[in-house]
Amino acid sequence: MLLAYKLALASPRVTARGIEASEFAVDADRHGVQAVPAIVVDDRYAWAGAVPEAVFVERVLAAAAG
């Protein structure tokens, strides 16, 4: 979660939001979340699991471009 926040603080183009999955279960289901942390980029499920900073950045950029 903190990496997403750091990206948002580093770029005015990026926004970051944490969502408690069980409180917002409808949204989590809509995005196909089955494990946490689950990362959704531009309203599309991207991946689940913690990754190093460099990998996180590349995956977010790839998901946004895709």
Place this chain on the structure above:
Amino acid sequence: MTLGEREQDAIRAVLDGLEREVDVKLELGPTATPVTLLAAGGREIDSNAVARDIVEAVCALSDRVSLSIIEHDEPGPWPRTTIGTGLEYLGMPAGYELTTLVHGILEAGRAAPGLGDASLERLAAIDQDVAIDVYVTPT
């Protein structure tokens, strides 16, 4: 008290690292909307009240953090905590996610982004808006 003395001491130590002031906004919904949380053993919890207790307790531990609370009459994505101008958290920042709240405030209060140079270079090249949602659980 929402936070024990050891938790308060630990959070106070983290927030001592703030390099600038941080505004935190907590938005709450109608009070009669308890949620049932599997993470809490299937108990019904008033998420607004829990979020309010936690966020108020954390923000009170640093004079560089100011808190505003907005109470909405209509159902919606509440409770919602906004840290600074762009960091949001939907739900109760309880359990492990207490760390997200505290360190989110710390990151927002840094003078410079807490990322490596390579990451900053990649982010500088972004030419479109990107919205990241991270689903988490409090345990």
